[in-house]
Amino acid sequence: MDKVRVIQVKQSVFADNNAEADRIRKQLKAQKTFLVNLMSSPGAGKTTTLKRTIGDLKDELRIGVMEADIDSTVDAEAITAAGARAIQIHTGGMCHLDAGMTEQGLKELGAGDFDLVVLENVGNLVCPAEFDTGASRNVAILSVPEGHDKPLKYPLMFEVCHALIINKIDVLPWFDFDMDKVVEYAHMRNPDLAIFPVSAKTGEGFQAWEDWLRRQTSAWNEQ
Amino acid sequence: MDKVRVIQVKQSVFADNNAEADRIRKQLKAQKTFLVNLMSSPGAGKTTTLKRTIGDLKDELRIGVMEADIDSTVDAEAITAAGARAIQIHTGGMCHLDAGMTEQGLKELGAGDFDLVVLENVGNLVCPAEFDTGASRNVAILSVPEGHDKPLKYPLMFEVCHALIINKIDVLPWFDFDMDKVVEYAHMRNPDLAIFPVSAKTGEGFQAWEDWLRRQTSAWNEQ
Numbered sequence: 001m002d003k004v005r006v007i008q009v010k011q012s013v014f015a016d017n018n019a020e021a022d023r024i025r026k027q028l029k030a031q032k033t034f035l036v037n038l039m040s041s042p043g044a045g046k047t048t049t050l051k052r053t054i055g056d057l058k059d060e061l062r063i064g065v066m067e068a069d070i071d072s073t074v075d076a077e078a079i080t081a082a083g084a085r086a087i088q089i090h091t092g093g094m095c096h097l098d099a100g101m102t103e104q105g106l107k108e109l110g111a112g113d114f115d116l117v118v119l120e121n122v123g124n125l126v127c128p129a130e131f132d133t134g135a136s137r138n139v140a141i142l143s144v145p146e147g148h149d150k151p152l153k154y155p156l157m158f159e160v161c162h163a164l165i166i167n168k169i170d171v172l173p174w175f176d177f178d179m180d181k182v183v184e185y186a187h188m189r190n191p192d193l194a195i196f197p198v199s200a201k202t203g204e205g206f207q208a209w210e211d212w213l214r215r216q217t218s219a220w221n222e223q
Numbered sequence: 224m225d226k227v228r229v230i231q232v233k234q235s236v237f238a239d240n241n242a243e244a245d246r247i248r249k250q251l252k253a254q255k256t257f258l259v260n261l262m263s264s265p266g267a268g269k270t271t272t273l274k275r276t277i278g279d280l281k282d283e284l285r286i287g288v289m290e291a292d293i294d295s296t297v298d299a300e301a302i303t304a305a306g307a308r309a310i311q312i313h314t315g316g317m318c319h320l321d322a323g324m325t326e327q328g329l330k331e332l333g334a335g336d337f338d339l340v341v342l343e344n345v346g347n348l349v350c351p352a353e354f355d356t357g358a359s360r361n362v363a364i365l366s367v368p369e370g371h372d373k374p375l376k377y378p379l380m381f382e383v384c385h386a387l388i389i390n391k392i393d394v395l396p397w398f399d400f401d402m403d404k405v406v407e408y409a410h411m412r413n414p415d416l417a418i419f420p421v422s423a424k425t426g427e428g429f430q431a432w433e434d435w436l437r438r439q440t441s442a443w444n445e446q
Contacts, residue, residue, distance in 0.1 A: 041264045042348045042377060043369025070349065072375045093379070095318065095349040123376070124349050125265045126293065126318040145368035145391065146266025152295045153346070154265060156316070168368065174394050 009101040021099035024134025032221040037135035042123030044143040045167040048200040051082040064114035066105040096127040129157040151185035158189035170199040232324040244322035247357025255444040260358035265346030267366040271423040274305040287337035319350040352380040374408035381412035393422040
């Protein structure tokens with residue numbers, strides 16, 4: 001396995017994160033790169049979902065990945081093994097990425113070479129939701145073991161996302177998780193949220209998620 | 224059910240959070256109140272663990288609970304139903320509690336009336352670890368579905384805790400979770416960490432956790 005490139009990003013110096021994020025989005029649009037900001041709690045399955053998605057789409061899309069983590073390179077190594085170009089972003093203790101930090105990662109990855117870049121944000125259902133990274137779309141993963149009440153308790157994450165993946169449906173029989181309720185609560189926060197129940201372990205439900213991702217990528221890159 | 228009291232806390236004005244936390248600890252010691260700061264990812268089972276612990280210990284200890292949440296009162300309602308006095312702390316979007324915010328909660332709860340007070344922190348494996356709340360002991364919960372690599376990826380949480388509860392062991396057969404590895408990784412971060420594999424759903428493993436909590440509470444309150 002290739003050695004993973006690790007960069008240490010510094011907190012942004014920009015006073016206006018939203019303006020900086022808009023600038024990044026314009027640049028990505030111009031160079032035809034669709035950037036997904038993937039967020040979730042620790043252990044909801046961001047890396048596993050990403051590995052399967054890369055495996056399914058790597059022959060039709062050029063995919064790059066930025067793995068943000070406080071420490072360690074385990075995720076970038078897993079993504080590299082799955083067949084995508086990946087870099088590891090170390091946040092030095094920071095609990096989220098802002099637009100300036102994302103831009104440092106995009107530069108290091110060489111984002112212009114890719115149709116689709118995925119930023120795997122720090123595992124955290126709170127802080128990452130507060131910072132626009134410049135992504136074309138925000139996607140959250142909620143996993144079945146976390147419980148169906150999460151949209152009630154972490155409202156902002158569900159408000160800022162365009163799509164919600166509900167992962168680990170293979171273990172539904174062993175948890176008190178009400179799929180109808182989570183859909184109802186998530187749509188209370190954001191009526192336009194696209195919701196995809198999946199199992200990253202078995203592949204169940206991935207076709208709908210990947211069709212959405214494919215359509216969004218095309219729409220962004222072709223307009 | 225009694226209506227839950229909700230307080231909205233404001234970020235602390237104290238320049239030195241650690242000094243403020245030490246001041247709170249001294250005061251708790253003087254009034255014989257043991258304060259546990261309970262932290263985990265969203266959905267790891269803080270409230271369920273707490274409900275069972277309260278049920279088992281409420282006849283021998285006077286227990287009070289502060290439920291911190293960005294929004295909603297679902298947890299405080301559940302705790303009140305379990306038979307402990309509880310207040311709900313709303314952080315107004317903040318991803319953690321600091322010492323000053325904890326003090327506002329202790330005052331509202333009337334901490335002096337209790338042998339044991341549990342602060343259920345915001346569900347977040349990153350930020351709460353950075354702020355000393357003034358607690359006598361820090362306890363983290365990691366749940367089986369989150370995976371055994373979490374001590375590698377979120378080091379600070381495991382460094383600052385005195386005890387680690389590994390919850391949801393009833394679903395071990397359905398997850399690739401290596402108990403030996405998680406113990407090894409957690410002890411790499413903190414060799415003195417007391418580790419308790421439990422199922423808050425079935426009660427398995429609770430005796431060891433509750434014995435630890437009982438001993439720690441006695442030691443703090445009787446010295």
